[in-house]
Amino acid sequence: MDRVVEEIASVPEVAQNQDDKVHHIFIRQFNSNNYLKQFILWIVLFICLILIAGPLALHISSVLPTVKARNIPLHLFSEERARDYFSNLTLYGSRVSNTRGDFYTRRFLITQIERICSISKRHLKFEFDLQNFTDLQHNQLQNIIVRLSNLTTKSKNVSSLLLTAHYDSVEFSPGGSDDGSGIVILLELLSNLVNDLTLTFSDVHLIILFTSAEEINSQGAKEFITNHIWRSNIRYFINIDAASCNEKASLNRIIPSQLIVDYSRVLRPRANVITEYIHKWFKWMSDYDAFIVNNSLLGYEFGFLLDGYIYHTSLDHPSMIKQGVLQDLGENLGILIRHILLGNINLQVTRNIIDKDPFIYFDILSRYLIVYRMSTSIIIQLILIILVLVIGITLILFDHIWHRKRTLTCINFHCIYLHFKYPLIIRIISIIIYFISNIFSVSVGLLFAIIVALIMATFQPLSWFGNATLAIFLFSLPCLIENGLKIHLDSIVPLRSNI
Known part of the structure; x- marks a missing residue:
């Protein structure tokens, strides 16, 4: 009789164990669905x-100033006046060195420089100079140079201060x-500066x-920096x-980085x-590289980089x-040039101090420029790393102490306090696994972006230069894949922390 009662009494216990297993399976499935819901x-x-x-930030950062009319005072930059030069500059098509277009462009520039100087x-x-030189094919070429100074100096x-742009172009491109x-901006800036009564050009x-010959390995810039007599007193240049x-x-390059404070x-x-x-990785060359070679000059390079479809093609029309x-760009350069000409910047910056402690810089919505030194950046990063480690370890310890004081009635299937004898060690291991999964997911996202970029480069090279949607596809989609992979890895790792 006792044996029968014992067997009857054990039946609910077996049923209870089965119910617990079903409950755990249900909880696990419910948690998996939660991960999917969180991911979505x-x-x-x-x-x-x-x-x-996105559109709001793009609008704020890309908004352009109002184009100034031709009839504004001559010391102010006018885009309409600058565009007037295009009609003659591109009249004869491409300006390949030692061609008819090159000859007529040279004559046009000389005429305009003389006109601007004469009306002052x-x-x-x-002082006006034509620097003659020959290229590698023994063609006779010329650099056009003008210097402004004070008669009493x-x-x-x-x-x-050297301002420079190249007047040649590639074949078949206007x-x-x-x-x-760059040519029309410099012509208009020359007119602005000549007619600005605040500038004396004495200091x-x-x-x-x-x-x-910039398009032929920057031969004109190399000739000037090597052989011209005016080169010796140049403090800064702007290309x-x-x-x-x-x-x-945008400001493409700068040397030394200390000059960013003036910009x-x-x-x-x-x-x-x-x-x-980016310029170093892709080895994009210009006159800037000729000016800085062998520690020659200090200065800036400004330029327009987007939309590679028309670059060096017949579509590159005004x-x-x-x-x-x-x-x-004209207004920004006008401010920077005036600061230099008026002596409001440090003209004593030399190559001896270049980049001992370089500057980190970036703009916010093309309105504010954030500038700080590399040493400051390292300090900030160390502080952040220490804070993350200290806060993380503190939270883990407090969470561990709190769980140890509780009665172990955790209903979460992943609760490590019901399954492991040394939960703190297990939690540390789980953090390491979580960190590795993050690195893996980031690597997969980056690899996916590279594969997509290579595929697009095969069919439509440089297509993201002129299409913001493609840029979002290239760089945002890998982030989504990365986050999805990370969440999936977290869901299959049973050692997950509760904090």
């Missing part, structure tokens, strides 16, 4: 954020952007250089180049230290240049 929710939130914040009512000293050791944009002289003028121009004074700064490394981009 994060995707929806991310898309909403892009749809709301100020007593300034204008007798010293020969006055520092100079060179509206590359580098017609700092101004040299404007139009180089030839203007372009791929396409469809967006705002931060402009109205609409647009710069990011990353572009410095009509393709977006309204307002010349006004934007």
Whole structure:
């Protein structure tokens, strides 16, 4: 009789164990569904954020100034006046070195420089020079150079500021952007500076250089920096180049990085230290590289980089240049140039101090420029790393102590306190696994982006230069895949922490 009662009594216990297993399976399935719901929710939130914040930030950062009319005072930059030069600059098509287009362009530039200098009512000293040189094919070429100084200045050791752009183009291309944009901006700036009564050119002289044969390994710039007599007193240079003028121009490169402090004074700064490394990685060359070789000069390079479709093609016509981009760069350069000519910047920066402690810089919506030193960046990163470690360890310890004081009645299937004898060690191992899964997911996302970029480069090279949607597809989609993979890895790791 007792045996029968025992067997009857054991039946509910077996049933209870089965119910517990079913309960655990249900909880596990419920948690998996929660992960899926969380993943979908994060995707929806991310898309909403892009749809709301993306266009707003793009609009703020890309808004262009109003184009100034031709009839404004001559000391102010006018895009309409600058565009007037295009009609003759591109009249004969491409400006390949030692061709008819090159000869007529040279004559046109000389005429315009003489006109600008002649209408000035100020007593300034204008020195004009044509630097003759031969290229590798023994063609006779010329750099066009003009120097402005004060008639009362007798010293020969006055520092100079060099403004430069190249007037040649590649074959079959009218060179509206590359580098017609730089030419017309410099012509208008020359007119502005000559007619600005606040500038005396006594403390700092101004040299404007139009180089030839830039498209042939920057031979004109190399000739000037090697052999011209005016080169010795140049303190800083500003080079203007372009791929396409469809967006705002930005500061592409700078040497030394300390000069970024002076650029931060402009109205609409647009710069990011990353572009410095992009030029190094892709080995994009221009006259800038000729000027800085062998520690020759210090200075800036500004340019238009977006929309690679028209770069070095017959589509590079002045009509393709977006309204307002010349006004934007012209006004910014005008402010920077005036600061240099008025001696409001440190002209004693030398190559001896270059990049001992380089600057990190980036703009916020093309309105504010954030600048700080590399040493400051390292300190900030160390503080953040220490804070993350300290806060993380503290939270784990407090959470561990709190769980140990509780009665172990956790209903979560992943609760480590019901399954392991040393839960703290298990939690540390789970954190390591979580960290490895993050690295793995980031690597997969980056690999996916590279594969997509390579595929697109095969069919439509540089297509993301002119299409923001493709850029979002390239860089945002891998982030979504990365987050999804990370969430999936977290869901299959049973050692997950409860904090």
